[in-house]
Amino acid sequence: MAYLIHLAILFVIYAILGISLNLVVGYTGLLSVTHAAFFGIGAYIVAILGMQFGLNFFVGLLLGVVVAGIISFLIGFVLSRLGGDYYVLGTVGFNYIVWSVLLNWQEVTRGPLGIPGISRPKLFGLDFTSNLAFLFLAVIILGAIYVFSQSIVTSSFGRVLKAIREDERAINVFGYNTLYYKLTIFMIAAAMAAIAGSLFASYITFISPATFMVMESVFILAIVILGGFANLKGSLLGALFLIFLPEALRFVGFTEDIAAQMRQAVYGLLLVVLMLYRPQGLLGEYKL
């Protein structure tokens, strides 16, 4: 049961990452491979503020949201000058920059040693130290993010995002300054990724730069692709599938070591098969 709770918490964290990235990739058509950077920014801010200044988790979470929002605004502005393949490369570059800062700014981040002993959240006498209580908190946050994201995609704003994805030049002619729309959704998604990062740091209680490399961004992108572009339920399904897949592999007789290695191969295989036979993902409504 404890292990199931552990997996459920990981599922919730990655579902937040999948939903938020889907807003950018699936709904707006911006193929971003930098989500792990914002995930990392949220995680490190909670960890550093908690460990060095004794600040409450929720204060760290809010600051993480603000910092991720500001950085994503600046990065989004630079990226807006790039199109197509160059945009993708730009996002990869940004993920490397953030990872490099986390690795080398040792006075603040402790570099490759990482930050251990991060505390669990407490709020008004409520203690989320136990995994079950933490899961409860995480699910509430996921629920709020899901409802907020659903309201975005069903609003007039969401309809414009889809139009940008379909033909940005055309929607421009109808009076929409698409730069503002792209920046706004990029900032919202980055802020959500920072929330996931805060939860991750506080749950695992140890973070290091290795968790926030480009491969992690690719993993989050795989959640979106597998579950389906422009479908929020798809991101839940994608996260569920990719978090529980290694466990399924163990149940069919693979040892833990092999299951972990097989996981990467199976992710790769799944993506190739999906691109061939169902390019919009399992529940997706949009083809790249």
Place this chain on the structure above:
Amino acid sequence: MAVLQTNKLEKHFDGVYAIDGLSIEVPKAAITSIIGPNGSGKTTLINVLSGMLDIDGGSIVLDGIRLSRFKSHEIPMYGLTRTFQEVRLFNQMTVLDNILVVLTERNVFSALFERHSNLHFMRTEELLKKINLWEKRNELAGNLSYGQRKLIEIARALAMEAQIYLLDEPFAGLFPEMLKVVVDIVKELKTRGKTVVLIEHNMDLIRELSDYVFVMDSGKLLADGKPNEVLNKREVIEAYLGE
């Protein structure tokens, strides 16, 4: 009275002039056709007028406002909208959403909290019924036939409630019954006091609809005037028909 003017307008691509010192005056509340052989710069002109391409020289005067540099998203502020030669719908969105998207809020933060209103929906219904595609409202635009997509693009332009409509080959590839729908729309726009600029190759339609015609060749103005005068000019026949 001219509602749209170009003054010595220039647009070039790598030194090749697509528009070369073009000065025209489009009359208000009338149907003006721009004709010319392929490559004469007609679509480039529409792209420049709608802000999709920057101007390299000269200026545009829209309803008395002189513009030398402007962005395409600012164009509706000047009461101008357009359709495209190659249909550019939002293919993986429904027909309904293709119209609704141009009816709703432009401001980012207001749009975040806005749902389309009954008024938006009723206007969309009215437009889709006008082009006989209300039954297709929930289908993806990309799944419809070329002619149907062309009609939706015209309905989308009508939804903008503009003063000036730039229609780039709106009749091309349409079946007769669809063509009649578009002809009626263009005529109705004129009776409502709107200005229509047509790029068209069908000479019968140009004669039937146009109040004024500009003929372009190699980015320059070759001739202009009433349709029957212009279409009978020897230089126009030579340039346009290669005779």
